[in-house]
Amino acid sequence: MQKAKGLWGNKRFRLLAGGVVLVLVVVLLAPTFYTFISTRGNRYNLDHVAVQDVPKRRVAIVFGAGIYENRAPTPYLRWRIETAVKLYKAGRVQKILMSGDNSTVEHNEPFVMSNYAKKLGVPDKDLAEDYAGFNTYDTCYRAWAVFEVRDAILVTQGYHLPRAVVTCQRQGLNVIGVAAQSNQRDWAATYLLREVFSTDKMVVQNIVNPGPKYLGPKEPVK
16 A cells, blocks of 8 residues: 655645745846846946946945944945045045944944045045945935935945945936945855845835935035
């Protein structure tokens, strides 16, 4: 007498389960593919184009990427700042908006970012700080609503650029993106996987369009 094979022994069930998994994967990945493809003409990599070939925008927006306890920027954040400064010195932008997390006294990303830019030769008058840039959505929302930025170059790692460009475009900004230059590979699998889920979250945010965690008074970048 044969033993029962269970559900996985049923060919029809296996096909149905496989179909469901395939649909879920497609739904999960579709926003990432769309975002990547739709922003191709708005993203630049200084490893492939000269900095002088990057279209001009008034402001560079630098997204936070963590700091150490000694108030030094992480390598990822350092590369972003260095790239923004390169754009500034090449005359591609006039101002740099440092947007990061200042949720505690000990964790002040914008301060560290601006301080590093000053060491690289950017005068204080051309720097602005967004202390409530807790995430990509908040940074883009506040860039428009609080800092009255209308056109900008977004500076972040290449894997993050498509989502950043689409998010800021959805908030009304005329933006392009420039990938932060580094001497290391920044396409780690963990970051790419996180980006997939973050892009799915972005779709919901763009539909609902909630306010940022903190809005505050206007601080136009002059």
